[in-house]
Amino acid sequence: RKPAGGKRRCLVTGGSGFLGRHLAQQLLDSGAWEVTVFDIRAVEGEDRATYIVGDLRSAEEVAAAVAGMDCVFHVATAAPTAHNAHNRELMWAVNVEGTRNIIDACMAQAVPRLVYTSSASVVFDGHDLHAVDEAQPYAARPLDYYTHTKIEGERLILEANGKGGTLATVALRPSGIFGEFDTLMVPTTVRNAQKGKMKYIIGSGANQMDWTYAGNVAQAHLEAAAALTTPDCPLGGKAYFITNDDPRPF
Numbered sequence: 001r002k003p004a005g006g007k008r009r010c011l012v013t014g015g016s017g018f019l020g021r022h023l024a025q026q027l028l029d030s031g032a033w034e035v036t037v038f039d040i041r042a043v044e045g046e047d048r049a050t051y052i053v054g055d056l057r058s059a060e061e062v063a064a065a066v067a068g069m070d071c072v073f074h075v076a077t078a079a080p081t082a083h084n085a086h087n088r089e090l091m092w093a094v095n096v097e098g099t100r101n102i103i104d105a106c107m108a109q110a111v112p113r114l115v116y117t118s119s120a121s122v123v124f125d126g127h128d129l130h131a132v133d134e135a136q137p138y139a140a141r142p143l144d145y146y147t148h149t150k151i152e153g154e155r156l157i158l159e160a161n162g163k164g165g166t167l168a169t170v171a172l173r174p175s176g177i178f179g180e181f182d183t184l185m186v187p188t189t190v191r192n193a194q195k196g197k198m199k200y201i202i203g204s205g206a207n208q209m210d211w212t213y214a215g216n217v218a219q220a221h222l223e224a225a226a227a228l229t230t231p232d233c234p235l236g237g238k239a240y241f242i243t244n245d246d247p248r249p250f
């Protein structure tokens with residue numbers, strides 16, 4: 001599986017997106033990985049990577065992209081933008097069925113590692129959570145349909161660990177992410193401010209939210225891939241919250 005130069009091959013789904021671009025850059029900077037990006041959008045932000053324009057909803061396109069990889073980083077998502085958030089059909093097809101396509105392709109082609117980008121929102125039902133750990137159950141009533149599909153995607157990923165004998169899987173759960181290439185959080189906040197929607201405070205104003213720098217979330221993906229050796233290694237089939245440090249005022 002090692003191409004010339006001793007580098008390992010990896011696929012980054014969603015590598016034209018916010019977090020995916022950070023991840024592709026760090027993988028390339030490490031010098032250890034040959035990176036292929038698989039994304040529905042052709043945003044070629046990194047000339048050291050190979051870009052495949054493809055759709056997670058196509059099992060054939062996914063299978064072709066996954067072939068020969070040592071690790072798949074499944075970052076892509078149908079994000080909860082104002083345009084997509086209420087499109088349940090799209091959310092399910094991309095976030096759940098697309099994830100199933102990734103798992104099936106990894107198993108069929110004996111890819112040994114699959115690192116999935118989940119979300120801390122999978123445990124959040126609207127009530128305050130402070131200092132919880134991974135023993136926290138999935139939210140019985142997730143905040144929105146996007147989160148419901150992230151839960152179902154994560155379940156599939158964790159259940160796939162060890163399936164077919166060789167595939168090792170892990171899920172990483174960042175909360176809010178900030179940093180370069182952000183297309184959602186800061187632009188939405190600025191738009192809302194411009195429309196005069198930032199003039200009120202919900203609650204006491206002391207609400208806290210967990211924000212993590214995108215580079216740190218990407219680094220967690222590299223470290224997870226390094227530690228994910230076999231399905232029965234400590235990470236195999238487990239989910240981990242990813243965080244900078246203490247929660248910050250929201």
Ligand code: NAD
Pocket residue numbers: 013014015016017018019020038039040041054055056057074075076077078079094098117118119120150173174175176177178183184185
């Ligand atoms: P993003 O929207 O910037 O990137 C997602 C990428 O997936 C995009 O480039 C998009 O084109 C691609 N994509 C969408 N549909 C696709 C399809 N059908 N086939 C192939 N590619 C497709 O989102 P992001 O913020 O970078 O999120 C990355 C991951 O991090 C997601 O799994 C998300 O759930 C998770 N996450 C993000 C945040 C955050 O604050 N941004 C917080 C927690 C978890």
